[in-house]
Amino acid sequence: MRPSAPIPLWTIAAPLFSGAVLLAAGFGFGGMILPLISVSLAGSVFAAVHHAEALAHRVGEPYGTLVLALAVTLIEVALIVSLMAAGGEEAAGLARDTVFAAVMIILNGIIGVCLLVGGVRHREQTFSLDGVSAALAALATIVIMTLVFPNYTVTTPGPYYSSSQLVLVAVVTLVIYGTFIFTQTVGHRQYFLQEDEAEQSAHPIAQPSNAVTALRSVLLLMCLAAVVLLAKKLAPSLEAAVLKMGAPEALVGVIIAGIVLLPEGLAALRAARANRLQTSLNLALGSALASIGLTIPAVSFVSLYMKSHLRLGIDAKSTLLLMLSLFVTVLSLRTGRTMILHGVVLLTVFVVYLFMTVVP
Numbered sequence: 132m133r134p135s136a137p138i139p140l141w142t143i144a145a146p147l148f149s150g151a152v153l154l155a156a157g158f159g160f161g162g163m164i165l166p167l168i169s170v171s172l173a174g175s176v177f178a179a180v181h182h183a184e185a186l187a188h189r190v191g192e193p194y195g196t197l198v199l200a201l202a203v204t205l206i207e208v209a210l211i212v213s214l215m216a217a218g219g220e221e222a223a224g225l226a227r228d229t230v231f232a233a234v235m236i237i238l239n240g241i242i243g244v245c246l247l248v249g250g251v252r253h254r255e256q257t258f259s260l261d262g263v264s265a266a267l268a269a270l271a272t273i274v275i276m277t278l279v280f281p282n283y284t285v286t287t288p289g290p291y292y293s294s295s296q297l298v299l300v301a302v303v304t305l306v307i308y309g310t311f312i313f314t315q316t317v318g319h320r321q322y323f324l325q326e327d328e329a330e331q332s333a334h335p336i337a338q339p340s341n342a343v344t345a346l347r348s349v350l351l352l353m354c355l356a357a358v359v360l361l362a363k364k365l366a367p368s369l370e371a372a373v374l375k376m377g378a379p380e381a382l383v384g385v386i387i388a389g390i391v392l393l394p395e396g397l398a399a400l401r402a403a404r405a406n407r408l409q410t411s412l413n414l415a416l417g418s419a420l421a422s423i424g425l426t427i428p429a430v431s432f433v434s435l436y437m438k439s440h441l442r443l444g445i446d447a448k449s450t451l452l453l454m455l456s457l458f459v460t461v462l463s464l465r466t467g468r469t470m471i472l473h474g475v476v477l478l479t480v481f482v483v484y485l486f487m488t489v490v491p
Contacts, residue, residue: 138343138350142181145174146350149357156364165368172361172390179203179354179394180401182347187410189344193315193323196413199395203355204421207391208429210359224442226430227290228381230423231278231445231453232388234270237419238456239481240389241396245403245411246463247474256408260467262315262322266416267464269311271457273304273420277427278453281444290444294435301431308424315417325409355394362390378489385488392418408469448491452484 149171156164179199187195211226249256277300282289284296292300315323365387373382395418402411427443434441445453459480463473 138347139181141174142178142354143350145171145178146353146357149175149361150353153357153360153364165365168361168364172358172365175354175357175361176393176397179351179358180397182351182354183394183398184401185347186344186351189347193320193413193417196398196410196417197312197316198351199398200414200417200421202352203358203391203395204418204425206352206355206359207422208426210363211426212429212433223440225384226426226441227278227443227445228384229388230426231449232381232385233392233422234274234278234419235452235456235481235484236385236389236392236396237415237422238460239477239484241392241399241415241418242412242460242463243474243477243481244396245399245408245415245474246469247471247478248400249403249406249408249411250469250471250474252404253406254470256403256406256469257467258409258412258464258469259322259324260464261319262409263412263416263464263467265311265314265319265322266412266420267457267461269307270416270420270423271461273307273423273427274453274457276300277304277423277443278445279450282450290442291440292443297431297435297441301428304424305428308420311420311424315413323409323413325407358394359391362387365390376489379491382488385485412464448487452480452487456480456484 152164152167152171156168183195183199183202186198189195190198207229211229246256280300281292284292286296287293369383369386373380373386395414399411399414402408402414430441456477459476463469463477
């Protein structure tokens with residue numbers, strides 16, 4: 132077996148450069164900061180994808196996709212919790228808006244692009260129906276309980292849960308997500324593996340040393356942290372541009388969620404191009420589950436501790452789009468085989484979602 136390839140210098144330089152840009156932005160330097168933020172953001176995204184794929188080869192599937200999903204979600208949760216603590220009642224709907232945007236982007240945008248590109252390149256792709264069905268069952272349950280059901284409770288008028296209801300939903304969400312992780316990694320790991328896994332394992336690739344793996348893990352966390360923090364720095368400029376366009380403020384949340392999900396989206400797209408649709412779907416659905424399965428419990432307990440109101444229920448238009456997204460995704464992935472049409476339909480729903488966000 133040949134020695135493992137060294138870590139490319141640009142993947143080390145990207146998070147360091149992003150750190151320097153964030154430091155300069157913190158000191159209030161103007162001028163070229165905004166273009167530098169954009170450049171460093173792109174570099175951190177591509178570096179994160181590189182390190183995530185290298186770690187995936189090291190630990191194997193489905194652990195590799197789980198590493199990226201959990202890493203970016205934990206950083207995203209930390210950012211949302213800090214913004215909620217600083218924003219008070221004005222940030223009551225921040226978690227809801229971020230989670231809803233992430234779910235819609237993943238279900239329609241990321242999965243739609245992967246199915247379309249994979250269909251164009253390979254005509255038809257296959258995956259494990261059992262694994263995807265398990266992920267969709269868990270995701271649909273959590274999404275409906277956290278984003279839709281609050282509108283129909285009567286103890287506290289919607290879109291809010293009462294304190295006891297919020298505790299129950301947070302615990303149930305954690306139980307479902309924890310059970311899914313156990314199923315994915317221990318109980319039924321074979322359901323989340325590519326069908327030709329045995330054939331691929333007949334051609335082993337070089338494994339990096341433990342030291343290189345540890346360094347890549349640190350660099351991945353640095354890149355993901357840089358992506359989230361740079362997105363936060365871009366938010367005021369994006370908000371100003373959105374207001375200048377006369378679009379709703381919700382568009383800012385969609386853009387920020389899209390930026391934060393870029394590493395996962397690009398990794399999923401590259402897997403689909405390489406005819407590894409199972410890995411692509413593991414990344415996409417795992418990210419959606421991690422986003423809502425960790426964010427909602429975290430912000431629920433923070434809200435209870437701060438004795439603030441947590442706005443969870445989405446409006447009627449968003450509810451219909453969410454139901455449509457879940458319905459179309461289930462139909463598209465019901466047979467274990469995909470085609471170009473599935474990707475086109477999902478992307479059409481995504482375009483409608485984006486347009487209705489700008490023109491409600």
